[in-house]
Amino acid sequence: MATPYPSSLNSTGKKKSPIKFLLVVILLLIAAGAYVVGSGDFLDSFKKLGGKSFDTSKPLKIVAATELTDMEPFVHQASADLGFDIEMEYDSGTLVNTRNLNDGAYRDKYDATWFATNAFAKAQGIKSQGEDHSIARSPVALGLKQDVVDRLGWRNKDIRWADIADAAARGDLTFGMTDPQESNSGFLALLSVAAEFSDFTPGQAFDSSKVSMDERRMEDFFSGQTITSGSSGWLRDTFVKNPGKADGIFNYQAVLQSMKESDNVDIEVFVPGNAAGAADYPISALRNPGDQKADEDAQAKVEALADWFREHSVEVGEKTHLNVWGEDAENKGIQRYYEYPKSEDQLVSLVSLYRDQLRRPADSNFLLDTSGSMRGNRLADLKNILNKLIDGTAGESNNPKGFTRRETITLMPFSSKVADGYTQENYDPDNAQQKQDLRGYVNGLQPRGETAIYDAVLRAYDRAGEGGTLNSIVLMTDGESNSGTSRQDFITKMTHKMAETNHKIPVFVILYGEASEEEMNFLANFTGGKVFNARGGDLAKAFEEIRSYQ
Numbered sequence: 001m002a003t004p005y006p007s008s009l010n011s012t013g014k015k016k017s018p019i020k021f022l023l024v025v026i027l028l029l030i031a032a033g034a035y036v037v038g039s040g041d042f043l044d045s046f047k048k049l050g051g052k053s054f055d056t057s058k059p060l061k062i063v064a065a066t067e068l069t070d071m072e073p074f075v076h077q078a079s080a081d082l083g084f085d086i087e088m089e090y091d092s093g094t095l096v097n098t099r100n101l102n103d104g105a106y107r108d109k110y111d112a113t114w115f116a117t118n119a120f121a122k123a124q125g126i127k128s129q130g131e132d133h134s135i136a137r138s139p140v141a142l143g144l145k146q147d148v149v150d151r152l153g154w155r156n157k158d159i160r161w162a163d164i165a166d167a168a169a170r171g172d173l174t175f176g177m178t179d180p181q182e183s184n185s186g187f188l189a190l191l192s193v194a195a196e197f198s199d200f201t202p203g204q205a206f207d208s209s210k211v212s213m214d215e216r217r218m219e220d221f222f223s224g225q226t227i228t229s230g231s232s233g234w235l236r237d238t239f240v241k242n243p244g245k246a247d248g249i250f251n252y253q254a255v256l257q258s259m260k261e262s263d264n265v266d267i268e269v270f271v272p273g274n275a276a277g278a279a280d281y282p283i284s285a286l287r288n289p290g291d292q293k294a295d296e297d298a299q300a301k302v303e304a305l306a307d308w309f310r311e312h313s314v315e316v317g318e319k320t321h322l323n324v325w326g327e328d329a330e331n332k333g334i335q336r337y338y339e340y341p342k343s344e345d346q347l348v349s350l351v352s353l354y355r356d357q358l359r360r361p362a363d364s365n366f367l368l369d370t371s372g373s374m375r376g377n378r379l380a381d382l383k384n385i386l387n388k389l390i391d392g393t394a395g396e397s398n399n400p401k402g403f404t405r406r407e408t409i410t411l412m413p414f415s416s417k418v419a420d421g422y423t424q425e426n427y428d429p430d431n432a433q434q435k436q437d438l439r440g441y442v443n444g445l446q447p448r449g450e451t452a453i454y455d456a457v458l459r460a461y462d463r464a465g466e467g468g469t470l471n472s473i474v475l476m477t478d479g480e481s482n483s484g485t486s487r488q489d490f491i492t493k494m495t496h497k498m499a500e501t502n503h504k505i506p507v508f509v510i511l512y513g514e515a516s517e518e519e520m521n522f523l524a525n526f527t528g529g530k531v532f533n534a535r536g537g538d539l540a541k542a543f544e545e546i547r548s549y550q
Helices: 018-037 039-049 066-082 094-102 119-123 146-152 161-170 184-196 215-222 232-241 253-261 292-311 313-320 344-358 377-391 432-443 453-463 487-501 517-527 539-549
Strands: 060-065 086-092 112-114 136-145 175-178 225-229 248-252 267-270 275-279 282-285 336-338 362-369 394-396 399-401 408-414 422-424 470-477 507-511 530-533
Touching: 060 066, 060 094, 060 292, 066 086, 066 232, 066 253, 066 292, 066 313, 086 094, 094 119, 094 184, 112 292, 119 344, 136 146, 136 184, 136 253, 136 313, 146 267, 161 184, 161 215, 175 184, 175 232, 184 215, 184 248, 184 275, 184 336, 184 344, 215 344, 225 232, 225 470, 225 539, 232 248, 248 253, 253 267, 282 292, 292 313, 362 453, 377 394, 377 432, 377 539, 394 539, 408 432, 408 453, 422 432, 453 470, 453 487, 453 517, 470 517, 470 539, 487 517, 507 517, 507 539, 517 530, 530 539
Parallel strands: 060 086, 060 112, 175 225, 175 248, 275 336, 362 408, 362 470, 470 507, 507 530
Antiparallel strands: 112 282, 136 248, 136 267, 136 275, 394 399, 408 422
16 A cells, blocks of 8 residues: 655665655655745845845846836835845936946946947947847837827838838828937947848848948938937927928837827837847946956846846836847747947948938038126137037047038027028038138127027028038027017927928927026927026036937
């Protein structure tokens, strides 16, 4: 008769060792415990006890890309499951975060990074990040208004990059995208177009020096761009609030799906072609060679968090629209992705081609307050930053800013009245005479009179370029309007002008000195622009940031 307990004899009839018998019992108890609590909890306990351990008394501090705020609920859930606190901070977008990482801004402040990609850090030779733990993929996609989808006949069709280029070249499609020099989603759109209109073969890093690109077709594509932006948030808001500005916008597929389903933005989302550039969202521990214990602790926590996301891939994917990697991700027929260039030179080369040749040229109007209050250091600072923009030396050494090739630059000083100003068409950074003429005008600016802000904006609207250029107005003032047109008359006149053009030219306002914050916010909101606060004295930084919106 079978006994209810394990026999103490083996199949040969020899008596089992008591120690071996005890080990068998312990293993059976562990297996039973694992069955009761579930494989996920058992795996977590194993990591804490039998695998790489971590200090649960210290939080894992992560600096992340701004679009990852949607991950907050899952990060909280992971923190509870894993047994240690996780603190997320969203400094900026991926490219800005990468530059901050390179400058050492995150040293001793964070334990890990979570950007859209680490490709830019690797291309720049940044060594402070540990192993990449890719969490998900999100390709760049086009969010298109529903009526435009029907007008183009694209309903329920697979749209390729060539279809977008054809429609843009005919004048049937316009779109907005972020600046590839400042935003990863904009760079991915550029990378996808460059790879599509070349003899590049997916599966390797894109290298423009080793492929033949059809620049004419790329120009066809970017002829449809009517909005550029330094941030995805402003691009989205402009697209929604100013519907005459563009038919669609490029962003990550997950972001566009969230806009459509969570924010009720009436768009259809297309991932063009059978290949596209994509963010892969790697979590990486920051190396801390001076403290081996802290270094190992951060790596262990990052690995545990990455494993948690893989184990919950279905749930996370359904709620965030990200293609989260699970164990069988490679077998799901996931779309092919274009790989980032490997060197910084290749990144810069591609962005330069876009700015200098592919995209629409900029028509940039600078309204410069030269009233009496600008006398002294304020006017000197203004002249200094304008001269740096002329020379192309504004900004950080690893992210220089300046006036761009083919740009139309209008400098329009104003005080009690608006000056005729100076316009340089088709700017060429290599043309010494153009630079000399611009410098001469800037250095000759003199302060006098009061501040006719509304007259200046009206004059800029009168001269801003028509179609075919990316139009913008930059207003720099240290006061409030105390001369010329009143606000009410301004609203009446501007409403008429906007109706004539069917869209707004954004006014990017630099808040400086004693400028009225209420008045500057009104101007930016009324024209679909944005306020840049330079009251801390950093006038140069405000001008540099605005470059991505022009």
